[in-house]
Amino acid sequence: MHRVVRRVINHKYTQIKPEILQKDTIIDFDCFIKRFDDYVIIIEAGSAITDSLVKKIQQHKVIYVLKHDMEKVNVYTTLYFKGEDDYLNITGEEIIVYALKLSETVSDISTVEKRLETVYKTTSDLMRYIFERSNDQMPIDALKTCVTEIIRSVDVPINILPLLLDILPQYYTTYHHSVNVAFFAAIIGKYSDIPNEKLKNLAYAGLLHDIGKMHIDPILLAKPEQLDENEYKIIKRHSQMGYTILEMNKIDDKDIVGGILFHHEKLDGTGYPQGLRGKVIPKFARIIGMCDVFDALTTHRTYRQNYSSYEALLLIKQEMREQFDEVYTDTFIRLLSKS
Numbered sequence: 001m002h003r004v005v006r007r008v009i010n011h012k013y014t015q016i017k018p019e020i021l022q023k024d025t026i027i028d029f030d031c032f033i034k035r036f037d038d039y040v041i042i043i044e045a046g047s048a049i050t051d052s053l054v055k056k057i058q059q060h061k062v063i064y065v066l067k068h069d070m071e072k073v074n075v076y077t078t079l080y081f082k083g084e085d086d087y088l089n090i091t092g093e094e095i096i097v098y099a100l101k102l103s104e105t106v107s108d109i110s111t112v113e114k115r116l117e118t119v120y121k122t123t124s125d126l127m128r129y130i131f132e133r134s135n136d137q138m139p140i141d142a143l144k145t146c147v148t149e150i151i152r153s154v155d156v157p158i159n160i161l162p163l164l165l166d167i168l169p170q171y172y173t174t175y176h177h178s179v180n181v182a183f184f185a186a187i188i189g190k191y192s193d194i195p196n197e198k199l200k201n202l203a204y205a206g207l208l209h210d211i212g213k214m215h216i217d218p219i220l221l222a223k224p225e226q227l228d229e230n231e232y233k234i235i236k237r238h239s240q241m242g243y244t245i246l247e248m249n250k251i252d253d254k255d256i257v258g259g260i261l262f263h264h265e266k267l268d269g270t271g272y273p274q275g276l277r278g279k280v281i282p283k284f285a286r287i288i289g290m291c292d293v294f295d296a297l298t299t300h301r302t303y304r305q306n307y308s309s310y311e312a313l314l315l316i317k318q319e320m321r322e323q324f325d326e327v328y329t330d331t332f333i334r335l336l337s338k339s
């Protein structure tokens with residue numbers, strides 16, 4: 001393979017394990033190694049992974065990819081990497097231990113920004129682990145610790161929405177999406193009519209709202225083309241599947257269950273699974289549903305560019321006004337315009 005050495009500056013990188021690169025595949029993202037403070041390209045996007053290249057890559061303990069390529073890395077691993085192990089440099093057990101120790105970890109961090117970043121990262125790692133392991137029995141204690149810290153991060157005397165928007169990745173994965181929705185829902189809840197003592201459950205429901213997708217083929221979930229009728233029908237099952245997973249984990253709080261089961265209901269009755277209308281849709285589901293669409297519009301999917309936060313909220317407020325509760329859309333807009 002022709003070796004390309006190029007210095008790339010002003011980009012952010014993330015680690016992956018070299019083992020994910022599989023022989024006889026073509027990668028569509030650049031791979032780097034770190035030399036002192038520089039990142040040096042070792043494989044360019046478009047390269048075929050040959051046998052000798054595999055051996056060469058595996059001499060490195062870690063390799064790096066650009067963070068904005070993570071969506072491509074996720075699609076690649078979904079298609080080709082069949083290993084049991086996590087492809088980021090951390091094991092499942094370590095992820096759970098980090099999550100369980102999260103309160104202790106953040107108590108040592110003095111700035112709101114750094115605490116927020118740590119909570120975000122640990123919770124996304126945990127959600128990635130849960131989705132990839134795809135086991136109905138979830139690590140409930142670790143999830144609860146993360147939810148407690150999400151609420152603590154939101155429960156500060158400043159509007160953390162701008163800080164949060166700054167640290168969110170621009171690419172879409174189901175696990176980042178789950179964490180984003182948990183944070184957005186907690187923020188909207190705090191500044192609207194949700195009592196303080198219910199905020200934790202709202203964030204919990206946000207975090208698990210798409211948990212039913214755990215059992216849907218990741219290739220279908222990552223499919224860049226428009227879904228056909230049958231594929232859409234399969235995806236729509238995730239609300240009900242989520243409900244079943246909650247039952248198996250003995251999560252029976254009425255607000256959480258309603259928030260998850262009905263997060264795709266729309267005020268005008270065009271949603272699913274039951275086509276509920278108006279205020280019959282529980283408040284948690286109305287908040288989560290709006291945050292869900294906001295996050296889907298503002299993160300980059302393979303088939304389209306993302307909208308800015310402002311454009312997304314304008315679209316929800318003006319073109320989807322029949323579907324979403326204006327009270328919560330307005331709260332979101334108010335918080336965004338204060339940033």
Ligand SMILES: [Fe+2]
Binds near residue numbers: 210264
């Ligand atoms: Fe969903």
Ligand SMILES: [Fe+2]
Binds near residue numbers: 177209210292
């Ligand atoms: Fe969602």
